[in-house]
Amino acid sequence: MRWNDALTLAVRDLLRRRVRTALTMLGVALGSGLLVALAIITNAADTKVIEHLGQGGPVSVIKVADARPRLNQLESDNFETDAPHDLTDADLAAIRGAPHVGRVIPVLTSPVQELPAQGGTFFDDIIGTDMTQARSLPITVLAGRLPAPASMTEVAATTDFLEKTHVDASHPRSVLGEEVMLTTPRVEAGPPGLVHGRSYRAVVVGVVAQDVTDGDFVVPVAQAQAARQWELGGAGSRDFPLPTSPYSGAVVIASSLADVHDVRAEIFVLGYATSAPEHLVASVEQYLGIVNVVLGSIGSVALAIALLSIANALLAALYERRREIGVVKAIGGRDRDVLRWFLLEALGLGLAGGAAGAMAGIVIAELIGLAVNQYLVAHSLGSLDLVGVPVLIPLAGWLGTGALAVVAGGIPSLRAAQLPAREAVVEA
């Protein structure tokens, strides 16, 4: 018997027992649908989330200090600093030229005295950086906006400043538009203790959460450079020496998450201490791996149960059709003809159930993706598009279910094939 003839027999038999076929298919669809949905979700977690964070996001950021590294630097996520080491434009160019380096953004901090409008006096740093590249930095705007790149009066307050001024961090908009007097001190030559200050009024145009370095305000680099110039005009003192490094640090963005360690190693060779959440990422990946295994196991158990239902349905069909199988053999059917007939029934159940399951899996994954996205947006955690399913997963789910169904139907099919032709004349 040819395959197409066996297929006709298989399809007719599946259609004859519509209820059983439908229930078996439903079981297969549930199992494969669950597995496909979980595979899509874990794939999204593995690729989209990590990639989203890794490509220019905070987990691929390497912070560079103007200090030499200790020997154990690369074993730690944090700065392991030794003696100061000036960070010049030439050094930044050297870092920029290293393999797998995406961007190098210099950072310049300067100490200031802060006099907010609501009163009080605080001392901390302003953080100057290139506002045009702020999207690549670990800075999240919580309210308002970032200062204009060339502005000498606009600043963004950090959450540290909110804490100092007792502003509720959940209502950051309340500080927008406020003025703050910023004064850069310098120790003058002459009598000990003679200090002059350079003051300017700045307007808070935004509030940010940032992990670039410590400081109360993020400002355009020009503001920080002006403050530094003023500071260098003084004489300094033993307690407040004049800074010698043109930059107080830099933020380096690796090309990808996988390159973070290599880039850190290159910067280590250049003689600078670094920090990067390498071990955090490894931990996240490890946890995602565990989640994958757990979810995959749940889906696999569901699929295994579904496949057992195929084996069960075929065994039931075998016992019901003993005489029919005997007749087919009595009129000349070979063992392999019956084997094909039953295996095609199993394959039919697997492919039909697998197709329904793949579609259901896509719908489930899309719904979960939408729910996750809505949650992220509602909690101001940005938008992460989990929608958009890779074709390979449902396709593999569909074909895999078909293949597994054939395996599950193997024993019933073999038993059917081995039934003796005498069954044709046995009393029913």
Add this chain to the structure above:
Amino acid sequence: MRVRGVGHRYGAVTVLDGLDLDLPAGGYLALMGASGAGKSTALALIGGLERPQRGTVVVGGQALDRLAGDALADYRRRTVGFVFQHFGLLETLTALENVELALALDGVGRMERRARARELLAAVRLGGREEHRPSALSGGERQRVAVARALANRPRLILADEPTGNLDATAARVVLDLLGSLRSEHGCSLLVVTHNPVVARRADVSCELADGRLRPS
């Protein structure tokens, strides 16, 4: 067909004990006997559904004790044709497809087998019932489909197991007439197992099985 000294047991029960039987080419033999006399077992052994535990069965020059696996399936497909009391039609297939199945098992192409199946159904006077499923046919019609299927691969021997057992008198007569005429037309031998003397009387020779042995009647 030549059967010599065939013995067969199911557990402790001896069903056949030294059965000898001959059927010449083109002959018509009726095998009678009470229920449990071993008629169906004899038919199963001659038809290659089972292998005899003792003795020899030779049909068309083929010794069945030397056949196994695919060779035995080939024998069942090409040398013999079965007609069962329960018709043995596949409920999911139409009358035409049931006849075609025997040809499909022999690897005959779709067009050729369809033409042959139509021809056979016409020969058993079911020309207008080709697309009907068995459930839409009467008992007599089903048995005629089974006869057409048995003849599909031009066998040398037709084996009919109580072919009229589930039919009324009229339908039984039609089926027996058909078997008789088709035997002549197709030049095959016919072995009918029956407990009905009316059926047996149509045969050239009839024998009776009792206690696993043949008793001339």
